[in-house]
Amino acid sequence: MPRRTNDSAPEGGHMAPPPAAPERDHGTGSPAGVQTPNTPEATETPKATEPASGPAPQPAEAEAATAPEGAESRPDGPTAATGSEADSAAGPEPTHQETGVGPDTASQGAGAEEDQDIVPVTEGGDSGDSATEAEAGTGTPSEELGGAGEGAATDPRVVAVRRVSAAGRRWRVAQLTGCAALLAVALTAGAIVVGAARDGGGTAVAPASAALSPQLLTSGDIDASITALQAHLRGQPRDFGGWATLGLAYVEQARTKGDPSRYPQAERALKRSLELEPDNDQALAGRAALAAARHDFENALKYADATLEQNPYSERALSSRIDALVELGRYDDASKAADTADTRRPGVPVFTRYAYVHELRGDVATAKRVLEQALATATAPGDVAYVSTSLGQLAWNQGDYKAALTHYARALAADENYLPALEGRARAQAADGDKAAALRNMEAVVARYPLPGPLVELGELYEDRDAEGDRAKARDQYALVDAWTALARANKVNVDLDTALAAADHGDKAEALRAARAEWSRRHTVHTADALAWALHVNGRDEEALPYARRATATGYRNAAFRYHRGMIERATGHEKEARTHLTAALELNPGFSPLGAREARKALKALGVGR
16 A cells, blocks of 8 residues: 555555555556557456455455465565556555565575675765766666676675575574674664654555566566566667666565665666656656655656656556655545546556545545455456555554454465565564564564564564563664665665654654654655654654644544554643543554554553553
8 A cells, every 4th residue: 555654665554555655666567668558458447436346355265275376576665566567666655655575685686686786876865856866877788787886785784784684584593693793783884873664553565566567577586587687688778668677676676675775776777768768658657666665755746747748547657646645745636646547547556545545534444445346356466465465454453453364364375475464464463462473473574574664563572572682682673773774865765754753762862853854844744744743742842742643633544553642642731631532542443553552552541540
């Protein structure tokens, strides 16, 4: 879903929606070198506004028995993947939100490429028309394919994140016990800042990534696909469609592997495509996806609009446009954009965004209906995993953990490596009382994919258990978030929202407030309002925080963390009746919304004379 956010994507509930979304990513992919026609394709897909049709979703158990093999890897955070017609826009936060999961880890590189093939960029700057971007594409085709620059390979921040990931793949315990040493490497680099965790409590489900061509999606291995594209482009360096597909593949790889150092490669490949064929819609849609992945939603909107001028039926651009408007807090415009997309290109990528726009307004019934309709029309394993996870997140947000676990089981039957489902399952297990399984499964997620959302959740699970050594383990997780965040910043990813949320509870409170104010200056969403309110609260500025807390809950979005934050701020400002109302509402809606937050909400209610 478009980040709910986990900001991780655009944001979403973090989960970014995605990125998405989650990312803060969707559209019709076409084979390398083939342009997408400017007319709608024949389709029998029902619209989101029509009654659901098609076969009813099968139970998770049945799905597990018949799950197709070869499920493709998916994006996470502002977006996710949709079979042969996928797209890719990030990640936070609704594209709540920022992340998905691939079959390999960041340490493996792009196919045949090694870590030294990553091209470094200087820290700072915006995605889009930046100085660094102006330089992109000026090298030789081989450099743009990823053969230049050894700096990032030796950057301690990259080393810290990748070595943790690689160690986890070989031996999870080795990764966990070696975490402190790896963090020391990163911290001595002198560029570590307070990092991000999740937006609203989860990894953003990245909407289906239609950025890749049908041939690439059938392989299920993003690294192998990139290697094949690189080989093709060495022989056909003027294939602008191939360069556009490669750029989008790098965006996908960066998000699925939690490795933002891939974004400069994506930037160069997309620029190369536009140099060869100015205004080609594939590359413009790729620029929208890249901007969204970096949480640069103004540019994501700009490039989505530019794509639609060339191809009004680009599913990728239609979806990216919804994501960008959601992440900019322009909810009325996002609703209109969802209606337009539903008319032009009804399908899984559009349905999931349509659902999220309704969820943000508190219309859970419509969101659920549309997602169920999307699942009924989904055929590709990636689509099944993506939509099932979206349904799982929706159920988790409403405190229906049994239903959430059923949806996650179906998602994992379709794609056993799908990160948002793996993370969501662990969260639901923790909320449902199976904390041992939650810890075990979240440790497995972090061992393979050390991304901010899972790292913070694992740290809080350790704190909640509070066995011998757990506090130290929790600190290790939070410190590794800092290393990842520094790496993201160095590659022009805006992580202020993530920083504000993570630092407020687990880091430098002054830094949390700085980051929250910076993000609020860029966009006014319910997620940024909540982050600013909470950052002000932890800094003792509750009177200033209260209007933002009220604004975060004003749309009707049913988010327990938002209600908890508002209740705590109301209690601090002497509004005890309102505090009781919102703290109670948070626990009634989703009593396991946070391992630590739920416990604090109960303590506050007890102090307010409410027995729970």
